[in-house]
Amino acid sequence: MGLGDKMGNAAEDAKGKTKEAFGKATDNEQMEAEGKLDQQKAEAKDKIEDAKDGLAEKYNDATE
Numbered sequence: 001m002g003l004g005d006k007m008g009n010a011a012e013d014a015k016g017k018t019k020e021a022f023g024k025a026t027d028n029e030q031m032e033a034e035g036k037l038d039q040q041k042a043e044a045k046d047k048i049e050d051a052k053d054g055l056a057e058k059y060n061d062a063t064e
Helices: 003-025 029-063
Strands: none
Touching: 003 029
């Protein structure tokens, strides 16, 4: 995974945590849910990037 991808996913996760906390503090259930969704999206992107990296590594090992 590239550094830019990691930073983007970390930023999305941080944004989600902020939204969730703000939603809890203001008793705004929609904002809280959006924050949780942002965090889940960031986690899913991380997992996809990790899987792609693993496949690329296996491909490189097999073709060497």
